[in-house]
Amino acid sequence: MQTETTTTAAAAERAAVRKTVLMCRPEHFTVTYKINPWMDPSIPTSTQTAVQQWQGLHDAYVGLGYGVELIDPIEGLNDMTYAANGGFTLDGKAYGAKFTYDERVPEGPAYMRWFGDHGFQVHEPVHVNEGEGDFLLSNGAILAGHGFRTSLESHDELRSIFDREVVSLRLVDPSFYHLDTAIAILDETNIAYLPKAFDEASQAELARRYPDAIHVxxxxGAVLGLNSFGDGRTMLIAARATGFDAQLRERGYETIGVDLSELLLGGGGIKCCTLELRR
Structure with a gap:
């Protein structure tokens, strides 16, 4: 167990890396169809509440000194607020999304237009993928999920576009259908994850690469506690993930609890609403 002195020292050593993110205000958020286990069209949703909660996340990022850029929401695209799914950016390049479900397909071109208009070299996808929902950058490598929303073939596209190591990880629990619901990037070298979300081979690979990872x-996991985002020093996490909050603080991270319970009705949380821009 870490002592208070050790924890304080770890916190002092953690340096925040300035982030720039893309977000989409949930002006058209509602749940009218079911494409993941979290969604139930029979449960009423409040767009007003979703916007208020989203604004709290936006303002927290601004308060931490993030650059926050916005893409205009499009009427009829209920899930466009989950910006992470809109693509993956690195080294000034943007790999566009090609969505699994028809309801979200128009989001792909919308995000690619935004990337092109804002200086990225856009690569249109050949294979099905849902962007940073399934692609996470860690220690120079791209952790890449597959099994529900993103095809394994898209991982080869990632390799060819970005010339980075791509680590394929198979998701097996439908409640954790995107990689960013099952892994949280804490800083350049550390992660937290939910082992049961992965098959045995992927669990073994994660254990090998991250022997000191936090297991939530x-x-x-059930409140999408891992669907979080941070700058290496401060993690924004689901307010209800109290155990994860304690684990992070023991490791010397600062935390900010955010309530996105309304957007959770659509199957998304903090990271789902956040696409990192790496120019």
């Missing part, structure tokens, strides 16, 4: 509880 089923309870924190």
């Amino acid at each position: 509880s089923d309870e924190d």
Whole structure:
């Protein structure tokens, strides 16, 4: 167990890396169809509440000194607020999304237009993928999920476009259908994850690469506690993920709890609403 002195020292050593992110205000958010286990069209949703909660996340990023850029929401695209799914950016390049479900397909071209208009070299996808929902940058490598929303073939596209190591990880639990619901990037070299979300081979690979990773509880996973985002010093996490909050603080991270319970009705949380821009 870490002592208070050790924890304080770890916190002092953590340096925040300035982030720039893309977000989409949930002006048209509602749940009218079911494409993941979290969605239930029979449960009423409040667009006003979703916007208010989203604004809290936006303002927290601004308060931490993030650059926050916005893409205009499009009427009829209920899930466009989950910006992470819109693509993956690195080294000034943007790999566009090609969505699994028809309801979200128009988001792909919309995000690619935004990338092109804002200086990125855009690569239109051949294979199905849902962007940073399934692609996470860690220590120079791209952790890449597959099994539900993103095809394994898209991982080869990633390799050819970005010339980075791509680590394929198979998701097996439908409740954790994107990689960013099952892994949180804490800083350049550290992660937290939910082992049961992955097959045995992927669990073994994660254990090999990250022997000191945080393993979160089923309870924190169930409120999308891992769907979080941070700058290497401060993590923004689901307010209800109290166990994960304690684990992070023990490692010397600062935390900010955010309530996105309304957007959770659509199957998304903090990271789902956040696409990192790496120019």
